[in-house]
Amino acid sequence: MEPLRSTDPARIAGYRVLGRLGAGGMGVVLLGRSPGGALVAIKLIRAEYADDAGFRTRFRREVAIARQVRNRWAVPVVDADTEAPAPWLATEFVPGPALSEAVGGGGPLPERSVRALGAMLAEALEAVHGAGLVHRDVKPGNVLLGLDGPRLIDFGIARALDDTVLTATDAIVGSPGFLSPEQAQGRRIGPASDVFSLGCVLVYAATAGRPFGSGPVEAMLFRTVHDTAELSALPPGLRPVVEGCLSKDPQERPSAADIRRAFAEDAVGGSWLPGPVTHLIAERSARMLALPDIEATSLDARAAGGPTDTRPGTGAGNTTAVPASPGRRRFLAYVGGGVALAAAGGTTAWLVSSGDGQGTGGGGKGGGGTPRRELRIGLQADLSGPGAALGAGQERAARLAVDEHNAREDVPFTLRLTTVDDRGDEERARAAVRGFAEDPLLVAVIGATGTDAAREALVAYDEAAMPVLSVVDGDIRHLNRVFLCARPRNDMQMLPVSQYLGAYDIDRIALVDDGTEYGRQTTRFLDAGLRGNGRTVFAETVREGSRDLDAEAERIVAKKPGAVVYGGGLPGAGPFAKALAAAGFRGPRLGTQAVHDPRFLAEAGEDAAGWLVVSTAADPASVPSVREFAAAYRKRFDAVPPLFAAEAYDAVGLIAACALELDREQLSRQDLLPALRTTSYKGVSKSYAFEPANGMYTGTGVFVYRVERGRFRYAGMDGAEV
Template sequence: MAPLRPTDPSRIAGYRMLGRLGAGGMGVVLLGRSTGGALAAVKIIHPSYAQDAAFRERFRREVRLARQVRSRYAVPVVDADTEALAPWLATEFVPGPPLGEAVDRTGPLPEHSVLDLGRMLAEALEAVHTAGMVHRDVKPGNVLLAPDGPRLIDFGIARALDDTVLTATDMVVGSPGFLAPEQARGEQPGPAGDVFSLGCVLAYAATGERPFGAGPVEAVLYRTVHDTPRLDALPGPLRPVVAHCLAKDAAQRPTAAELRALLTRDTPAEGWLPAPIDRLIAERSARMLALPDIEATRVEPAGPGATTAVTAPPARPSWTRRRTLTLIARAAALTAGSTTAFWLLGEDRPTPPPPAPRRPTLHIALQADLSGPGAAAGRAHRQGVDLAVAQHNARADAPFTLAVVRADDRGDTALATAAARRFAADQRIVAVIGATADEAAGAALADYDAAGLPVISALDGDIRHLNRVYLRARPDNALQMHPVAQYLGAHDLDRIAVVDDGSEYGRQTTRPFAEALRGTGRRTVIAETVEPGATDVPATVAALLARRPGAVVWGGGPEALPSFARALADQRYRGPRLAAEAAYTTAFPRTAGPAADGWLVLSTALDPSTDRAGDFARAFRARHGGTPPVFAAEAYDVLRLLASAAASLERPAPTRHDLLPVLRRTAFDGVGKRYAFNAESGGYVGTGMFLNRVEAGRFRWLGQDATRI
């Protein structure tokens, strides 16, 4: 990192600039630190580009689309100002070296590292393409290396897939030696162009050489279009995969998802880099730790001389000092000969202390379905949040007062979007709890993301919703079957029937679970689908039972489960029956009747009737006059978590931008479980799952240890 130059700004918005990371034709990249202490790479666009109306429009679109890219291997945009005189964007800072520098300094990567590199970058490109973008400049300089995987950076020239108006024809965009033939010809590139570029990057990482050689730009472009790539030095397993990526015909190349599958290997990303690069990353990280703290604000003293650092506001005068000043004033009046002064001096009443300073107010928003199909969960959220706010505001030592602004989106995507826009525009609001419906959460996310407004959900589990501002206070749908796997292992069960209902939720829960079971090498998986409203459920169940399953696992929603459970009972199946969390509703035992008895059902919510609810349940009954409903404790915990994170900042009135980086580092012990988040994805980290058994038409809470059930 180089020192700042006199022409570089010392501060941009809430970021204090620490040094210069690099510069190019489009602008400069500086290292900044936010008011919350997070480091960011701040890219400032040169004003000459900003004066071009077409460029500024393109930049607005690129920033908006880049915020939608959700992958732990793609560096997210955390802040931006597209309307500034010199527009800028900030991304999370990664202290690791670029791939090109690492190869230059330590040599080509070993085969296993290149396989991991390709798999993780393919995952990043898959996220880019899913967001409707094309990166267009995948090259070693845009790949940063970190201990837990690479990071794809610089979406500065990314475009929407259908963006043909803003792109000039016959113009080569990208880096020669790493761009696709269609880009070399000046044509509009698509996702297949990024895959071609990734193939070039992998060849370079494995050999230290570009597959189409070096030399004048024109010669490299000609070889890219007409010549066969040089791949002889590639290790055997890598060669056919890279050759597939470098097909001249874009239609013959794999998609990013297909490439990721081709590059899968057994070992995880941890320890994926050779020791010399690990040392290089450690050196860079150590330098970041040595960065100076943000300096205290300085003011000029009244007289000439050195400046004085202001570290805290001046203290209020004590009562003793006020009384002393009062007595001095009375003595002054005495010397002036005032008869009133004798009376004042004789008064012995103490001066009353001043009123306590008014606490600032922290505004939290609650977005929930309060009157639609999911109103039960929404009302539980409202009651849990209300209790937490009342308890917080009753504390004499609370650094701020909490106020909650509510929006009823009824689970409707249009209403959810309108609520998100209103909350995003209200700068008083520092965080949002919600939404309580998966579709509403997805619809609201873009506006919260654009505003940098933190959102925490205690109910949503859709893995598609994770992004830079979103935190999930419960396990993702794809991870919720972990206790089921524990139960099957504890009872040594084989031939597992995994059934879903054809929904997105069913796909997210059953596919990773089935893959994990197959990966053990000990269990056979019998896959089946039973959709809501199906008329052939008894025949499907008969065919399923003919294969003699050792256990039946339902991974879908609650609509089709009752008919499936009745068909199992009618055909006298008495083996273990387990269901994912979507079945944890009173509708399942009520609709399925006796056929529901004995089912084990997962939940991410604490049963508020258990002893574990304790003080919370008693406080809830005192305030609301009844037993707390499901998800009231989780909403209560989320509100307290937000208040705890805000208080840790030791600022009287933290903003949403202060709060965002702190939340992902926060761990909080709630009523039923511990809350912590993945620092990159915002996903829940921990064992937040419980098992329940249906007995006599009701759920009985069994706890978290599936091996003892």
């Protein structure tokens, strides 16, 4: 990072500017800190673009689209002002080096690292293309390296700049050596152009060279259009995929999904980067500790009789002036690849004295009559929409846990539960986050129950630096700095299926997805794992509502599979089970988390009998460890607890256990987050543990059920007893 120059603003909107990250033809990239303490990279657009009405229209449109990109390997747009005199956008800051820096300074990456890089960047491009964007500038400088994976940046403005930049003399869109032939010739481009650029990036990562050489721009562009790529130094294992990416004909290139599938097994497990690069990332991240906190403002300096910062800003007379911070500090622990890192920030804390005893679980006194401190927990759930039954069960279970905690006399604080009904609606989900964030006594949230609501809420929770535990959502796209996935993620729930098929030596497996993102997540790693163990796999897609469902089932059965694994969601599961039975298949049939639902039993009827279902929910009706909780729930609410109620009960216990372990008079959200991510907790449903770096679940907790007599009967856990 470089120091600020006299022409750089001291503040942009609510962000304090800390330094320069870089500059280019379109403007300058600045490091900023939000009022809540989060670090962001702010792109400030040059005046000549800002004065172009056409550019503003495109910029406005592209920023709106870019906000919809949701992928763990694509750096999200978190804020923007497309109407400012100097328009800008802010993205999440990644402290790691660019691929260009890592390779330029340390040499090529090992083949496995390059394969993992390809899988994760391809996944990011899938999300970009799925949002209707074409990146247009996939290059090593736009790939930042993190301990858990790469981050693709700059997908928010590439197309908006396209027409404007093309009007400039000797200007091209993209970077020579990494752009596609159609870009070099000024032709219309699509997602295949990004695939070509990705191929160039993989060559660079593996060889430290460009596939079409270097030298004058005109020469590189000519070779890109007319010459064959130079791949002699490329490891043989990478050549088939890379050669496909570098086809001159866009129609002959693989899709981003094809590339992801080709490299999928290398994107899983362990440190993905060589040691020197890991240490470089650690060193870069540690530097963030030295950055000034948000309270060091010019107003503070004026109060102390010091000089006033008069660099260009947003205040009157270009003088920076913001209210003094109350001295809040943030501590964010990031652990990954064996390196522990900390970053400074700000938000205060909050276990406070409260003896009113009002509301859900509030107040209370210790054994000596002294009012106990209060810790508030939020619960965001769909209580009146399509997921009301699930949400109400979580709310009741959380209340039961709160009341049981408050009945204890050996704890120094009481709990209070604050509940918000989001009805499964995205806007109400965002409003719920705003309400929680404004409560200084609330330190963590359990939620949300709806997939769409969860996606929207997680972005807002990240901005509010609010730890959020989800006992329902296992979508691997929802990784961010505050999220804890309190159940095995969608792709990992299938491990017992692999164990089952291996234990019974079953070959020729029909692996069926429904064409959805959920179906892709549940089947892709299982597919790679089965093939890697020498199994024959028939990968099939049977979409929900297919008019030829019977014919598709007959086609699958005609291949004589030893087992059929359905990796799709609930809507298509029942009809598929009936079609499979009608086609005469009687062998092992296995379903996912989504199939663990009474509606599957109702829709499939007698054709559901014998199905094995893997699930991350401890069914209160049949899992032995949950029986005591289920009895207490029935006694309290005169109702049978639904799925995931026991997990919500455990989530309250997990938060309380972390707070007890920290044993602080004042406890902040930022204190609690690293504690949650590094704790192990034995709940009534399962054992909880998390990846400190990203909050993903690492504990036990995949249950297997067999459908018998119209019910889900517990058959074992994590494949051990099936």
